[in-house]
Amino acid sequence: MLDQNKISKDTMWEATVTCNPEYDGKFFYAIKTTGIFCRPSCKSKTPKYKNVSYFFDAANAQKAGYRPCKRCRPDLKIKKYDPLESIIEDTKRIIENNYRKNIHLIDIASDVGVSPFYLNRLFKDRTGYTPRMFLEKARIEQAKELLLTTTLNSTEVGYQVGYISISSFYNAFKRSTGLTPSQFQANYVETTTE
Ligand SMILES: [Zn+2]
Known part of the structure; x- marks a missing residue:
């Protein structure tokens, strides 16, 4: 594929040495001396430059006789094994x-x-x-959505997104947006009707 060909050998070598996860799935490196191939992010020992060859496809590395590394599992069809x-x-x-x-x-x-x-x-x-913060984030995102797209009032919205106490909904909403739910609703309507 065209964009894969844009990755130069120097770039691949650098990604290999720095274990750069951004290149996972974009290429694989194989090590002649061990017969193993890896994802760029693999934290295994850095190979010698002269022993490395590159593949854009895990299947091609296997066809060339390389075995997938047990640590980074480049043979699995997911972006990154962890x-x-x-x-x-x-x-x-x-x-x-x-x-x-x-x-x-x-x-x-x-x-x-x-x-x-x-x-x-x-x-x-x-x-x-934390999972708790993530939960709060999910709830507040949904609350914002409901405040702007439905006729539910803020109390109803708080219950809908899982809060069992309205004061905890208000506090969480304010922590996240700096506004109360009704201020948020009013603010948004003002700025979008301009
Ligand atoms: Zn590996």
Whole structure:
């Protein structure tokens, strides 16, 4: 493909040395001496320049006789293999599908099979948010949407997006937007009718 051909050998080498995850899926590097091929982000030992060859397709690397690295699994058809990432993705999915309910960290953690403490830390490390903050974000995003697209008042909106107390909805909304739900609604209508 054309855009793949735009990646120069120098760029690929640099991505390989720096383990740059942005190039994952765009090319693979194979190491002559070990017979193994990797994704650019792989944290395995940096190969010698002269031993490396590049492939744009994992299947071609395998056809050329290289075996997929067990650490970065370049043979899997996903952008990046990371077992912890699936915990993150599952957590996000659970929150996005259930934010309307009164969900708790302990339940999410048991669904994804780790302890609440560990999930909290891992999720924060990977996303910058705790699961609780992520839940709040999902709820507030939906609340904004409802405030602008429906005739529900702010109390109704708060309940709809999963808050069991209206004061916690107001506080969360204000934390996120700097406005109360009704100020937000009024503000938006003013600025868009200009
Ligand atoms: Zn690897």
